[in-house]
Amino acid sequence: MNIEIKDLRFTYPTGLEAVSGISLTLEAGEQVAIVGQNGAGKTTLVRHFNGLLQPTSGSVKIGDWDTKKTSVAKLASRVGYVFQNPDEQLFSRDVLTEVTFGPRNLGYSKEKTDGLVERALALTELSDKTETNPYDLSPTWRKMVALASIIAMDTPIVIFDEPTTGQDAVNVARIANVIAELQKEGKTVITITHDIDFCAENFERVVALSKGQVLLDGPAREILGQEEILAQTYVEPPQLTRLGKRLRLKETVRNQEEFLNAIARRA
Amino acid sequence: MHERLSFHIKRDSFIHNLNPLTKLVLTLTLILIAFTFPWYWTPHLLVLVAIIPLSLLGKVFREFSVTALRLILPAAGFLFLMQAFFQPVGSDVIFKFYFLDVTQESLMFAFRNAMRVFVMVSAFTLFLVTTHPSELMSDLTRRGLPGQFSYVIISTLQILPQIIAKSQTIIAAQRSRGLDTESSFFKRAGSLIPLVGPLVFGSLMEVEERAIAIEARGFTSKQTKTSLHEIPDPSFDQMLRWVLVALIILSIALNLWLS
Structure with a gap:
C-alpha cells in the first residue's frame, strides 16, 4: 500500500511551520528511515500518515484513503504507529490483554486476533511473559510490548518513532529482527531514528529532513555517503x-x- | 511537543517586571477588598478600574479575557443563578418559578457574590499569567519560605498543563491503536480506561523521579542556598506593598466597624 504525500505543509497552532512543502511517495514494502536534527519535522510528518495531524495544506493518501476524509480509528487498520515512549500507550493488567487491544479495536474475528497476537508475541520474544503486568517489566521489555501491540494489528504500514532510543545492544538487535520479519511479510516500515548505525544496517531507503523539507532522499548507500549535505541537518x-x-x-x-x-x- | 509548563505568558510589561511578592500582595488585596469592603458595588468597580486596566497594563488583555469568558463567566453565572433562586431573603418578589421566589434582594445578593468570585478568580488568573511560578517561588524561598512548601506550590502550578500535554499524547497513542474516541457516548465512556491508566501511572512515576532529581541537587540540605537568578525588589515595590497592606487593613476595619 503506497503512501502519497503531495506538497504537505503543516503549521502548529503556535505559528511554527514544522513541515513546509514535502512531496514523497513511499512504495508498498519499502523500508524507510527518516533522519534529521531535532525539530526537522520528522514526527510531525509521520503523524500525518495515520491522521493524528491534518495537513494545513497539501494532502496525504494511504492507498486510496485521503487522511483528511478518514478517521484515525479507521486509518489504524492501515497504519500502525509505535510511539516513542511505551508508557504513553500501555494500560492493561497483563501483556496478553495489552497486545490484544489493537486487533480487537479493528474488529477482527476471535481466531484471527488470537493468531495475530501469538505471532506478534513470538516475534518480540514475549511469549513467556504474557501474564506479566507491563509495568513490572524493564523499560526495554515495555518497548517490546509496545511493538507487539502494534504489530498484532497486522497493518500494511508500520511506523516506529525512535525505536532504539535508550535500548541496549541486545534489544536493538531484537528490534532489527522485528523489522526484518516485517519486511519479509511485505509490510512498509517507516522509522524515525537518530541512531545512524541502526539506520545504515536496517534500511534500504533514507529520507533526510531539514527545517521541514526533504534534504536528501534515496538509497541508503548514496545518502549516507553525502557527509557535507547531511551535516546541514546534524547527521553524521x-x-x-x-x-x-x-x-x-x-x-x-x-x-x-x-x-x-x-x-x-x-x- | 509544545508543552506549556505553566499559565505564564512571557511578555515585557510593567506588571511582569514587578517583584513576584508585590503581585501576590496585589492579588490578595483585590480579593480581600472585593469580599470585605462594605459597599455594594465594590467588586463590580474593581473589575472595571483595577482588573481590566491591570490586564491591559500587563499586555495580556486578549489572553486574559479569553480565559475569563471561557472559564470564569460560566462558573460565576451558575453561582448567580443558584443564589438568585435559593437565597431566601427579601419580600419584593420579581417573579415566581414554581415554588422558588426570586426577589430583588436575592438578585442583588447573587449578583454581588458572583462578582466577588469573578474578582477572586480573575485576579488569580492575572497573577498566574504574568508571574513565572519558579520566579515567585525562588523569591518566596529567599524570604524564608520552607523549600518543601514552595515545591508543593510550584508543582501544583506546573502539573496541570503537563497533564494536559501528556493526556493529549496518550489519546493520540490510543487512537493510533484503533481506539474510537469520536463516536457514540457509550463507546467513548468505555475508552476512558486506556487513557486514564497511563496518565495516572505516568504521573506517579514522574513525581517520584522528580523527587529523586531534586534530592540529588541537595533539596533538603540545611546549608544556606545561593541563587543563580537574582530577583530584583526595588524600593518602589516595597512601598507599593505597604500601601496595599494598608488598603486591606482599612477595608477589613471598615467592614468590622460598620457591621
Whole structure:
C-alpha cells in the first residue's frame, strides 16, 4: 500500500511551520528511515500518515484513503504507529490483554486476533511473559510490548518513532529482527531514528529532513555517503562509512560486511 | 511537543517586571477588598478600574479575557443563578418559578457574590499569567519560605498543563491503536480506561523521579542556598506593598466597624 504525500505543509497552532512543502511517495514494502536534527519535522510528518495531524495544506493518501476524509480509528487498520515512549500507550493488567487491544479495536474475528497476537508475541520474544503486568517489566521489555501491540494489528504500514532510543545492544538487535520479519511479510516500515548505525544496517531507503523539507532522499548507500549535505541537518554518517572514506574505498560502505568485503577486494 | 509548563505568558510589561511578592500582595488585596469592603458595588468597580486596566497594563488583555469568558463567566453565572433562586431573603418578589421566589434582594445578593468570585478568580488568573511560578517561588524561598512548601506550590502550578500535554499524547497513542474516541457516548465512556491508566501511572512515576532529581541537587540540605537568578525588589515595590497592606487593613476595619 503506497503512501502519497503531495506538497504537505503543516503549521502548529503556535505559528511554527514544522513541515513546509514535502512531496514523497513511499512504495508498498519499502523500508524507510527518516533522519534529521531535532525539530526537522520528522514526527510531525509521520503523524500525518495515520491522521493524528491534518495537513494545513497539501494532502496525504494511504492507498486510496485521503487522511483528511478518514478517521484515525479507521486509518489504524492501515497504519500502525509505535510511539516513542511505551508508557504513553500501555494500560492493561497483563501483556496478553495489552497486545490484544489493537486487533480487537479493528474488529477482527476471535481466531484471527488470537493468531495475530501469538505471532506478534513470538516475534518480540514475549511469549513467556504474557501474564506479566507491563509495568513490572524493564523499560526495554515495555518497548517490546509496545511493538507487539502494534504489530498484532497486522497493518500494511508500520511506523516506529525512535525505536532504539535508550535500548541496549541486545534489544536493538531484537528490534532489527522485528523489522526484518516485517519486511519479509511485505509490510512498509517507516522509522524515525537518530541512531545512524541502526539506520545504515536496517534500511534500504533514507529520507533526510531539514527545517521541514526533504534534504536528501534515496538509497541508503548514496545518502549516507553525502557527509557535507547531511551535516546541514546534524547527521553524521556511520563510523564505518567515514572510515571507508578516509581509506579511500571506491564505494560507500554501510556495515561491517560491506566494509570487510571492500577491504578484502583492495588487499 | 509544545508543552506549556505553566499559565505564564512571557511578555515585557510593567506588571511582569514587578517583584513576584508585590503581585501576590496585589492579588490578595483585590480579593480581600472585593469580599470585605462594605459597599455594594465594590467588586463590580474593581473589575472595571483595577482588573481590566491591570490586564491591559500587563499586555495580556486578549489572553486574559479569553480565559475569563471561557472559564470564569460560566462558573460565576451558575453561582448567580443558584443564589438568585435559593437565597431566601427579601419580600419584593420579581417573579415566581414554581415554588422558588426570586426577589430583588436575592438578585442583588447573587449578583454581588458572583462578582466577588469573578474578582477572586480573575485576579488569580492575572497573577498566574504574568508571574513565572519558579520566579515567585525562588523569591518566596529567599524570604524564608520552607523549600518543601514552595515545591508543593510550584508543582501544583506546573502539573496541570503537563497533564494536559501528556493526556493529549496518550489519546493520540490510543487512537493510533484503533481506539474510537469520536463516536457514540457509550463507546467513548468505555475508552476512558486506556487513557486514564497511563496518565495516572505516568504521573506517579514522574513525581517520584522528580523527587529523586531534586534530592540529588541537595533539596533538603540545611546549608544556606545561593541563587543563580537574582530577583530584583526595588524600593518602589516595597512601598507599593505597604500601601496595599494598608488598603486591606482599612477595608477589613471598615467592614468590622460598620457591621
